[in-house]
Amino acid sequence: MYLLGYDNNNHHKILSFSIVDSNIKDIEVYCFSSDTWRVLDVGPMYCNLYSKIFVSLKGNTYFCSPDHASEEKNGLFCFDFTTERFGPLLPLPPPFHSGYYKVTDIISSNEKLVLLHNAYVCEKVEIWITTKIEPNLVLWNKFWTLDWYFIKGLFPDDYWLYFDCRSWFIDEEKKVVVFFDITPKTCFFQMAYIIGEDGYFRSVNLGAAPYPEWVYHNIEYYIYVPSLVQVQV
Incomplete structure (x- = not known):
């Protein structure tokens, strides 16, 4: 996979990696300014292939994945194109159904991350927006809640x-x-x-x-x- 980003000096870079056995490996970065590829000395990162969530925001890339130590604990990771390192596991909003946090999607909007939590188990949709987002810090605020019974009444x-x-x-x-x-x-x-x-x-x-x-x-x-x-x- 290839992801585009830029550092604090507005130098654009391309992150290249492969995903093997749910781990991000063979990590390289290309710098437009020097026209060179470099292998990064970064350990393998666990990545849930089923999420397919990679979002670019403020030059960095964020992705949602379970914690390698506990797949029941989902979180948000960031690749910082300035430090060329992965940040720590950042928290997601609390699940509204105990033990169920499998269906999520993340987009970027107005320099914020917007997360959609959709659980058929309790028939509810929640949308959360970041009030602060950095490679090592994220704060969330609930934007919207939709009950599936409301949806049933809308669609034919x-x-x-x-x-x-x-x-x-x-x-x-x-x-x-x-x-x-x-x-x-x-x-x-x-x-x-x-x-x-x-x-x-x-x-x-x-x-x-x-x-x-x-x-x-x-x-x-x-x-x-x-x-x-x-x-x-």
């Missing part, structure tokens, strides 16, 4: 059974969440669902999926904000 037929919020973003000012998915109906429509406070709900049909087999895949939505940092090559 049995669609809520298939609802899988893996592509989404938030509007922190308007306090709404936008989810993207494909309906498992005959036409396989690509949909955007806007959910807010006080029961606000709106669905937007983005058109039929070009291929029926797309229903088995998630819509991938990305927010691109032009960076003020210019890459020197």
Whole structure:
């Protein structure tokens, strides 16, 4: 895998590594300024392949993974492109169901990390936002809670059974969440669902999926904000 970041001097770098037996190994870094690859003397890092969560924020890369010592303890790791080292295991928000913290997703928004905790066990969705985020420190604040019974009342037929919020973003000012998915109906429509406070709900049909087999895949939505940092090559 390859991840792009930059250090405190705005020098862009590429982190290269392989994942073998759920461990990050063969770690190298490429520096644009010197046009060189270097092998990093960094020990293997445990990484849960099923999470597939790698988020870039303020030049660094964060990823969610269980603690190597205890897979029941999930946390957040950071690769600091300035020190070229992995930081300590950072805490995630407390799970709202004892012993269950398996379905999570993390995105970046306005220089913050936003975490979605989705547990079918107790039929609830929570969204948390960082109030402070550094390679060695993270503080969380709850942004939003959604009860699955509310979702059941919004979506037609049995669609809520298939609802899988893996592509989404938030509007922190308007306090709404936008989810993207494909309906498992005959036409396989690509949909955007806007959910807010006080029961606000709106669905937007983005058109039929070009291929029926797309229903088995998630819509991938990305927010691109032009960076003020210019890459020197």
